[in-house]
Amino acid sequence: MAGPRYIADPEDSVSTVALDGLSVLFHAPSGMTHIVAAPAPEILAMLRAGPADAAELLRRLQAHYDFEGDEAAEAIQARLEELEAAGLVQRA
Amino acid sequence: MRHRLDLQIGPVAFRLGSAWCEPLDVLARLYEPYPAPRDRICDFTVRLEPEKPWRRFVRPSVAIKGDYVLPDAAPMALAHGLLAAEMGMNLQMALGQKRYLLLHASSAEKDGRAILMTGESGAGKSTLAALLGERGWRLMGDEFALLDVASGKLLPFPRAVSLKNGAIKVMEAEVAPERFGPRLEGTPKGVIRHMQPNREAIGRMAESARPALILFPRFGQAPAIRAVGAAEVFMRLTQASTNYVNLGRRGFDALNRLIAGVPALAIDYPDTDTAIGLVEDFRQELAA
Amino acid sequence: MRNARLLVQVLRDPASAGECDWSGLVSAARAEQLIGSLAFRMADRPVPPRVAEIFEAARFDAAQARTQALWEAEMARRALAPLGVPMILMKGTAFHAADLDASVGRSVGDLDIMVPRRSLDEVEAALLQAGWEHVKAAEGYDDGYYRQWMHELPPLIHRSRDRMIDIHHTILPLTARPTPDAQAMLDASVKLENGLRILCPADIVIHAAAHLFADGDLAGGLRNLWDIDRLLREFASPGFWRTLAERSRLHQLRPAVARALRLSNRLYGTPVDRSLAGRFGLADRLFEARLLARNGWGQERRKLLRFAFYLRGHWLRMPPLMLARHLWMKARRPA
Numbered sequence: 001m002a003g004p005r006y007i008a009d010p011e012d013s014v015s016t017v018a019l020d021g022l023s024v025l026f027h028a029p030s031g032m033t034h035i036v037a038a039p040a041p042e043i044l045a046m047l048r049a050g051p052a053d054a055a056e057l058l059r060r061l062q063a064h065y066d067f068e069g070d071e072a073a074e075a076i077q078a079r080l081e082e083l084e085a086a087g088l089v090q091r092a
Numbered sequence: 093m094r095h096r097l098d099l100q101i102g103p104v105a106f107r108l109g110s111a112w113c114e115p116l117d118v119l120a121r122l123y124e125p126y127p128a129p130r131d132r133i134c135d136f137t138v139r140l141e142p143e144k145p146w147r148r149f150v151r152p153s154v155a156i157k158g159d160y161v162l163p164d165a166a167p168m169a170l171a172h173g174l175l176a177a178e179m180g181m182n183l184q185m186a187l188g189q190k191r192y193l194l195l196h197a198s199s200a201e202k203d204g205r206a207i208l209m210t211g212e213s214g215a216g217k218s219t220l221a222a223l224l225g226e227r228g229w230r231l232m233g234d235e236f237a238l239l240d241v242a243s244g245k246l247l248p249f250p251r252a253v254s255l256k257n258g259a260i261k262v263m264e265a266e267v268a269p270e271r272f273g274p275r276l277e278g279t280p281k282g283v284i285r286h287m288q289p290n291r292e293a294i295g296r297m298a299e300s301a302r303p304a305l306i307l308f309p310r311f312g313q314a315p316a317i318r319a320v321g322a323a324e325v326f327m328r329l330t331q332a333s334t335n336y337v338n339l340g341r342r343g344f345d346a347l348n349r350l351i352a353g354v355p356a357l358a359i360d361y362p363d364t365d366t367a368i369g370l371v372e373d374f375r376q377e378l379a380a
Numbered sequence: 381m382r383n384a385r386l387l388v389q390v391l392r393d394p395a396s397a398g399e400c401d402w403s404g405l406v407s408a409a410r411a412e413q414l415i416g417s418l419a420f421r422m423a424d425r426p427v428p429p430r431v432a433e434i435f436e437a438a439r440f441d442a443a444q445a446r447t448q449a450l451w452e453a454e455m456a457r458r459a460l461a462p463l464g465v466p467m468i469l470m471k472g473t474a475f476h477a478a479d480l481d482a483s484v485g486r487s488v489g490d491l492d493i494m495v496p497r498r499s500l501d502e503v504e505a506a507l508l509q510a511g512w513e514h515v516k517a518a519e520g521y522d523d524g525y526y527r528q529w530m531h532e533l534p535p536l537i538h539r540s541r542d543r544m545i546d547i548h549h550t551i552l553p554l555t556a557r558p559t560p561d562a563q564a565m566l567d568a569s570v571k572l573e574n575g576l577r578i579l580c581p582a583d584i585v586i587h588a589a590a591h592l593f594a595d596g597d598l599a600g601g602l603r604n605l606w607d608i609d610r611l612l613r614e615f616a617s618p619g620f621w622r623t624l625a626e627r628s629r630l631h632q633l634r635p636a637v638a639r640a641l642r643l644s645n646r647l648y649g650t651p652v653d654r655s656l657a658g659r660f661g662l663a664d665r666l667f668e669a670r671l672l673a674r675n676g677w678g679q680e681r682r683k684l685l686r687f688a689f690y691l692r693g694h695w696l697r698m699p700p701l702m703l704a705r706h707l708w709m710k711a712r713r714p715a
Binding site: 028029030031032085086087090091 | 444
């Protein structure tokens, strides 16, 4: 059963800087700065290709990155909900 | 307001008004060598007022007001009026500074290189900066450092250093008595004494400096140094800033430029001489 | 600078600033929440360098405040979208969402939204689900009273963003005498290009007037009146004045709107419809004095006058019998 689908803001609304293992993000629409760990930046990048639910995202992540997918779709779903609470993704 | 004093500290001009002359008289003596703001145009206003009209005379009680206020701030006794004035200025900076990225940090400069020191209260950053200021460095500030988001330089904010409890003796041993304010007993933070920065610090308060080292000192530990990762530095500096959020994208970019260009160390030290030794070693390494 | 006339004068006519008490002007503006508006009004005026820096920093800060206000609106929209309930932005956030002149330099504190009264429970539940929480209740605070009689729910605050949201179902407390027609406000609301909703122009002005006079003690009045000036100048047209008159009567707020027009015209020189505004009278002078009761140190002056208005604000929110009952119940409550 497909889970909820999410979308991310366009690429130019987020500035990402990688800092020793974590990433800091400036999200222009909110003016907020977030400090995030993998796979959050990767999830945001993969969502740019179009709306996706957790299962579809997992497929994209595995295709695009060397993704050691112990991360089941449930874990991706949990990350998506965190990103949604932070305002970085929203329901499609 | 009955009494008025204008003060220039680094790039910031304050207008202080008071219902009583005493706090401003003490403040004026402490800041005597400082230049006066031009044109009586000031960035921020602080007001020392009686909480209720009769408290101007009966058990005088100083409420700290101004452009920016903390609604539940407890008033202070008139004997601590100097402290109230200082807290008033701190509040204006903490709540009202929107031009420069404000960091709760001390800073000092030598040969054009500035060191930025930040950490929890009691970590010793103020005392370290004050001591460096007496040992060949220029004190830039003991409480606030200002980062210019456009140039990436640090601006001085060399207010009178607020020394607490043990630190008072340390500085009294090194600095001439004329440079101290009154000893204030029974304040919420214990015993406090203010120390005037030296003539060099005051005279060069308009000079910015390029940051060369970020230091996270911790007092009262066996000596240790470790490099601090960039993400941790980012997080700690945003926590040390009251206005990071206000500056939006410019603050984000400026902080990243700072972190990318400047090494960061955490040092644990059992006494200030050890810390200063470590700082000097590192400075010489950087200069080489 | 004994009162706020200089501030009003410079806002009204930036070219008139000349060689003024700049520190006094800035302090008064900050105290009246008008520093952003002033900074934009003075953007192209020649001013001393330090003043230019102060205004520039204020403009940057206002831009950030605008971003944050619109973001709060967006997050509320996302939380409430599944309910299909109309969510109408009010006050400063609405000005920013619609890019009205009144939004220029306008600071915004809480997010104010209006929803139908019947939807209050589900709206509150959805917001609590999405990360908002109840603000810790003050001592002696009466939650039951608040929910029954006020025009808004007890405020919520977002747990990580630390910003408050006020959920209104009408624009005045139910205990106040005028009874605006909340349903008519919802029906006439306007949908913006970005999907957000605001009140129709006449209702925006009526709400601003109600908020200024009928809701409180005029604290912050100069800012509210500046909003009204900007709104009236932008909306002015023969059709608008007619609609404003009609809807003011509908919402039983014609006296408040008329007074707002008189005071805006008096202080800020706003062109207003004379038949709706009426003539500036003695009572208006008191209001004017109250609005201007701020000196160049940022202090509030005219204590007695302010206290009289404070009492008036309380009186208007709570008619005498209710007040007596409310106080009696409070006294009876076990300690």
